[in-house]
Amino acid sequence: MLKQLSELVGPVLIERLTLALNHVLASEAEAQARLRPHAGRVLQVLPKGLPALLQAPEFLAFRITPAGLLEALDEPAAPAADLRLELDLSQPARLVEAALSGRRPSVNIQGDAQLATDIGWLMDNLRWDYEDDLARLLGPVPGHQIAQVIRMASGAVRQGLAALARLIPDRPAP
Numbered sequence: 001m002l003k004q005l006s007e008l009v010g011p012v013l014i015e016r017l018t019l020a021l022n023h024v025l026a027s028e029a030e031a032q033a034r035l036r037p038h039a040g041r042v043l044q045v046l047p048k049g050l051p052a053l054l055q056a057p058e059f060l061a062f063r064i065t066p067a068g069l070l071e072a073l074d075e076p077a078a079p080a081a082d083l084r085l086e087l088d089l090s091q092p093a094r095l096v097e098a099a100l101s102g103r104r105p106s107v108n109i110q111g112d113a114q115l116a117t118d119i120g121w122l123m124d125n126l127r128w129d130y131e132d133d134l135a136r137l138l139g140p141v142p143g144h145q146i147a148q149v150i151r152m153a154s155g156a157v158r159q160g161l162a163a164l165a166r167l168i169p170d171r172p173a174p
Helices: 002-026 029-038 092-101 113-125 130-138 140-167
Strands: 042-048 061-064 070-072 083-088 107-111
Touching: 002 029, 002 070, 029 113, 083 113, 107 113, 130 140
Parallel strands: 042 083
Antiparallel strands: 042 061, 061 070, 083 107
């Protein structure tokens, strides 16, 4: 049943993920400039070590568009990947804690060296400016106030997850 639900919801989530990634890419001209020379190249994301309860998509790949954005690909129509990104999802608490603190998650990158360099730069430097989005939606003052609440809450969550991560022993590499 979980697999059937995943098959139904998966494509919608991938579509939303693609929109979110493109929103972040479009907000930073340097990000698009770094991706434009790689137009037509394919990135494949390989989630590894996901807890059994959660289902990762069987196939997650993106083609870089001439505009420097991403287009989700369907498995049957996908060409061979130019770059593979293996994400270690075996310790979700540490992953969330790293994301909240702005650190790069544990990623193994294989493939084209120049594309890997540019994707690495994006992972190190590109962040979602949620305060700007809130300000556009609600106005500058409410947007700033809500962003402050989010920062305080994420700081508390980050501290809690860091404490939890210290309690969980490291898994040996497979």
